[in-house]
């Protein structure tokens with residue numbers, strides 16, 4: 001498997017996987033199918049998926065949010081980590097990508113846990129807030145268009161409970177965030193987003209250098225109300 005966590009030598013990455021990865025067969029199949037897809041690099045890495053499953057278990061999560069489904073690896077990994085009554089509200093705009101996701105959710109028997117909304121995520125998140133679902137989610141995973149990150153984050157912060165966790169993907173952006181020459185609009189958005197979270201006192205923060213960089217933002221209980 002090609003190296004997917006940035007900054008690790010291939011042999012050390014292979015070793016890490018060899019002594020820690022416990023990927024269910026269905027996730028391996030989904031990962032292999034997605035790798036054939038022209039946008040396959042958008043898929044999260046297996047060690048990141050396993051890390052997120054562990055976070056969901058640590059939180060005792062029952063209700064989670066996903067912004068950006070793609071072919072469903074992260075939602076499937078979370079669904080398998082949730083208890084039988086667990087629920088995921090999943091947002092994506094692509095019927096094509098999520099058709100692959102739905103096929104695997106069905107095969108894994110987790111379809112009943114996942115409520116998929118095909119619409120701009122902002123609309124779905126605003127509907128959840130209007131429906132009185134603020135502070136009812138335990139966990140949120142944001143992995144969609146980078147220009148929308150700040151909007152997704154602000155809404156997710158309202159939707160997760162105090163003591164809930166938001167995980168935001170691609171915050172190291174293949175290292176481009178640290179290259180001052182890179183003035184690409186997406187790179188600039190991620191830089192600004194990272195700087196904002198650094199100062200945000202509503203959360204406790206860790207930027208974990210797994211895969212393409214995963215920021216964990218834990219909603220501080222005092223920010224409730």
Ligand code: CA
Nearest residue numbers: 042143169170
């Ligand atoms: Ca991603």
